[in-house]
Amino acid sequence: MQEILEDLGLLYKALMDSAADAIVVIDEHGTILNFSRSAEQLFYYSADECIGKNVRMLMPEPYRASHDLYLHNYQKTGEAKIIGIGRDVSGQRKDGTTFPMHLSVGKADIKHRVCYIGICHDLSDYKKTLAEKLHIESLQNALFEAAVDGIITINQRGIISSFNKAAEQLFGYSKEEVIGENVKMLMPLPYKAAHDSYLQNYQLTGDAQIIGVGRDVPGLRKNGSIFPMRLSVGKAKTEDGEAFIGVCHDLTSYQNALIELARAEQRYKSIVECQGQIICRVDQNFKLTFANQSFQRIFECTEQEVLGMHFINFIPGDKFEMQQVLKEASAGVDDQQVHFKTVMLRKSGKLNIEWWFTKVPSEGGFNEIQGFGIDISEKEEAIREASYLKNHDVLTGLFNSETFAASLRKWMTGARYAILYTDCNHFGLINNRYGFDVGDKMLIEASLRIRKSIKRPALFCRPGADEFIVAVELTHISEANELAETILDCLRKPFVIGFDEIRISSKIGVAIYPDDSDNINSVIRQAESVLPRARSSKNNVAFYDQVFHTSLQRQLDVEQRLRIALEENVLQVYLQPKVDLKSGANIGYEALLRWHDPVLGFVSPIEFIKVAEEMALATQVDRYVILTVFQSIRRCLDEGLTVLPIAVNITSSHFGDPALVEYIFSLSNNLGIPLTFLDLEVTEGVLLEMSTQVKHNLRELRAHGVKIAIDDFGTGYSSLSYIRRLSVDAIKIDKSFVDDIHDEIGQQLISAVIAIATAVNLDVVAEGIETEVQRQLLIKLGCTKGQGYVFAKPKFINEVLFPS
Numbered sequence: 001m002q003e004i005l006e007d008l009g010l011l012y013k014a015l016m017d018s019a020a021d022a023i024v025v026i027d028e029h030g031t032i033l034n035f036s037r038s039a040e041q042l043f044y045y046s047a048d049e050c051i052g053k054n055v056r057m058l059m060p061e062p063y064r065a066s067h068d069l070y071l072h073n074y075q076k077t078g079e080a081k082i083i084g085i086g087r088d089v090s091g092q093r094k095d096g097t098t099f100p101m102h103l104s105v106g107k108a109d110i111k112h113r114v115c116y117i118g119i120c121h122d123l124s125d126y127k128k129t130l131a132e133k134l135h136i137e138s139l140q141n142a143l144f145e146a147a148v149d150g151i152i153t154i155n156q157r158g159i160i161s162s163f164n165k166a167a168e169q170l171f172g173y174s175k176e177e178v179i180g181e182n183v184k185m186l187m188p189l190p191y192k193a194a195h196d197s198y199l200q201n202y203q204l205t206g207d208a209q210i211i212g213v214g215r216d217v218p219g220l221r222k223n224g225s226i227f228p229m230r231l232s233v234g235k236a237k238t239e240d241g242e243a244f245i246g247v248c249h250d251l252t253s254y255q256n257a258l259i260e261l262a263r264a265e266q267r268y269k270s271i272v273e274c275q276g277q278i279i280c281r282v283d284q285n286f287k288l289t290f291a292n293q294s295f296q297r298i299f300e301c302t303e304q305e306v307l308g309m310h311f312i313n314f315i316p317g318d319k320f321e322m323q324q325v326l327k328e329a330s331a332g333v334d335d336q337q338v339h340f341k342t343v344m345l346r347k348s349g350k351l352n353i354e355w356w357f358t359k360v361p362s363e364g365g366f367n368e369i370q371g372f373g374i375d376i377s378e379k380e381e382a383i384r385e386a387s388y389l390k391n392h393d394v395l396t397g398l399f400n401s402e403t404f405a406a407s408l409r410k411w412m413t414g415a416r417y418a419i420l421y422t423d424c425n426h427f428g429l430i431n432n433r434y435g436f437d438v439g440d441k442m443l444i445e446a447s448l449r450i451r452k453s454i455k456r457p458a459l460f461c462r463p464g465a466d467e468f469i470v471a472v473e474l475t476h477i478s479e480a481n482e483l484a485e486t487i488l489d490c491l492r493k494p495f496v497i498g499f500d501e502i503r504i505s506s507k508i509g510v511a512i513y514p515d516d517s518d519n520i521n522s523v524i525r526q527a528e529s530v531l532p533r534a535r536s537s538k539n540n541v542a543f544y545d546q547v548f549h550t551s552l553q554r555q556l557d558v559e560q561r562l563r564i565a566l567e568e569n570v571l572q573v574y575l576q577p578k579v580d581l582k583s584g585a586n587i588g589y590e591a592l593l594r595w596h597d598p599v600l601g602f603v604s605p606i607e608f609i610k611v612a613e614e615m616a617l618a619t620q621v622d623r624y625v626i627l628t629v630f631q632s633i634r635r636c637l638d639e640g641l642t643v644l645p646i647a648v649n650i651t652s653s654h655f656g657d658p659a660l661v662e663y664i665f666s667l668s669n670n671l672g673i674p675l676t677f678l679d680l681e682v683t684e685g686v687l688l689e690m691s692t693q694v695k696h697n698l699r700e701l702r703a704h705g706v707k708i709a710i711d712d713f714g715t716g717y718s719s720l721s722y723i724r725r726l727s728v729d730a731i732k733i734d735k736s737f738v739d740d741i742h743d744e745i746g747q748q749l750i751s752a753v754i755a756i757a758t759a760v761n762l763d764v765v766a767e768g769i770e771t772e773v774q775r776q777l778l779i780k781l782g783c784t785k786g787q788g789y790v791f792a793k794p795k796f797i798n799e800v801l802f803p804s
Helices: 004-018 036-041 063-077 124-146 165-171 191-205 252-274 293-298 320-332 379-391 400-413 429-435 438-451 478-492 522-528 531-536 548-565 606-615 618-638 657-670 684-688 692-703 721-726 735-739 744-759 772-782 795-799
Strands: 020-026 030-035 086-092 098-110 112-123 150-155 162-164 215-220 226-238 243-249 278-282 288-291 337-346 349-361 367-375 416-424 458-466 467-474 495-497 499-501 506-513 541-543 570-580 586-597 600-601 646-649 678-683 707-713 730-733 764-766
Touching: 020 036, 036 086, 036 112, 063 086, 098 124, 112 618, 124 438, 150 165, 165 215, 165 243, 191 215, 226 252, 278 293, 320 337, 320 349, 379 400, 400 458, 400 467, 400 522, 416 478, 416 522, 429 438, 429 499, 438 458, 438 467, 438 478, 458 744, 467 744, 478 506, 478 541, 506 522, 506 531, 531 541, 548 586, 548 606, 548 618, 570 618, 570 795, 586 606, 586 618, 586 657, 600 606, 606 618, 618 646, 618 657, 618 678, 618 795, 657 692, 678 684, 684 707, 692 707, 730 744, 744 764
Parallel strands: 506 541, 586 646, 646 678, 678 707, 707 730, 730 764
Antiparallel strands: 020 030, 020 112, 086 098, 098 112, 150 162, 150 243, 215 226, 226 243, 278 288, 278 367, 337 349, 349 367, 416 467, 416 506, 458 467, 495 499, 570 586, 586 600
């Protein structure tokens, strides 16, 4: 080796030792011949520790195990993986740590002897820098995609290079649709046509209209719609040259808010202008910036004359006190009022004004002072006006609720009085259709009509919205209905608003003092409580009575507890067998719902089913029973038990629901239950109406094997001839007919029903059979099927189908 090194020359030895990269020389067997100083620093070995040893000591697994085989294979075949190529590998230091490095290997023949020179470049810093760069890029990409505003990057030619998710949502394009396209595709005319020239002009002159400035511009969505947005553009230098980053903020909601604000401002301005009190504003120099119409009227000047005038010019004589008041208001905190009474001037003379001054912020950043004044030249009149505003409805001039109740206590002298609580139907539709101004005019007119219609002493109130209350002394209670009719008649006449005639309908609830209650507030509430009943009455008038109140409270209690029962699965499904009357064998069941509430106790099905229909809960109740029945049938099938058809009663409001059929079919498919196991029972009233949807439901259900029976047959309609037109499978004779079977007329009625059913090929099932005598008579009359206590009382479904 010494000879070889001497042959290399002193120059090459110096180069090897001074090289920044580690240089390791090995022979054809992998033995280290030379180990440079940089190699010592890189691998932590001294040259003496390495020279003469196999180079694989510097390699971690798996490189170490395969090195000799690789070297031998190269010398044999000439196939190189590193030699003459170079690649990134791992090195292993003396302390056992590994590090990334780039290895370049060259082959050399020195005096007929082959050796390999390896140059090892440490990649640790490079890898760390690369990882940090990737981390930063990852963070940048995450921020870019997570941004709420649309972010778009374009190059110097306006070509889109990036498009974040928010931009996709904003413009309606996917990034694949826009990247590589000119950004002007996102602009409507004329911005689209001017974009390229603007970009070129900026690059030539540096004059920016948006870049670094930002402005409001319109954007163009994929669907062709145009929307307002705030565009902020920044410039960045990249490896590929200059790029422009645009941040697009959707201003649609903001502009809509501005529009609504402008409308509200106009509305409130109208309100301020219409106020009878003086309202004005002065700036920091105490010059008038606003004066409403009342100010102009009272001070006998026009808006042009007064705006810009110094406020203290309206003060005669010494103006010092007024200046101090205005300064105090200007220096005070927001919403703090400064109260001041003073003599002021107008063209026709002097007047006394009582002022309340409040500091308010203005748009320019300077605080203004708002003045609210009342002309108190006539002190008593001003006091009465203040009292009036406190105690009366501002729109109609009628008493408000509090003053009405207080006035009644003083007005009533122990006689009998009618409290007439009037409510206009659907008045909100008028406000929506014609606007609140028209609605207000109609309410004012309605209040005038009501007052004129009552030709006797009375007290009037507008508690709010479209409601009125009238208290009238009665000689006879019968007069209350006449008074209510009088009020309704006066409100039925058309209201002429401009060229339109608008008609309204109303209802009145009536309570009598002290018959219904001797408490003023209670009797008013009583009159209000019967308004719902008034709407359904013939003359739109309803009188309060305790029975109705108790019934209404019970209905509300049942409704609330029923909702809870449905949510908590408290309702229980019972089954009562249907039997063959001759043999007594079970042929099916009827599902009956039972409810024992922890608060209300046992609630009759007749009661809670009626409440369910009135409160739009019927569908939930029916589905509760159907689901329970289907789940129980599924369990029977799984346990190999005999399954008989189960009939479920469907409420009248539910049978015409388009979703009923879909719900039943869906349960059947999901649970794998044949529909032949399900019967449905409906009242005859549902089928007599026979709407298009009812016909469709009947047709679909029967086509898939569901049998339909008419429940409580004959209880609602006297005619039986309609039965031939009904698409049903059976009729059920109501218990009331079975109860009368012992007399001749009762038998004839049942016989007639059976004969008609037989004529149109319908099954007949008798309900409510309680004695053996009834059973035998039914068999004699030709009825073959029935149910009732004589066979079995209803039991909980699990006890019937899965007896222990």
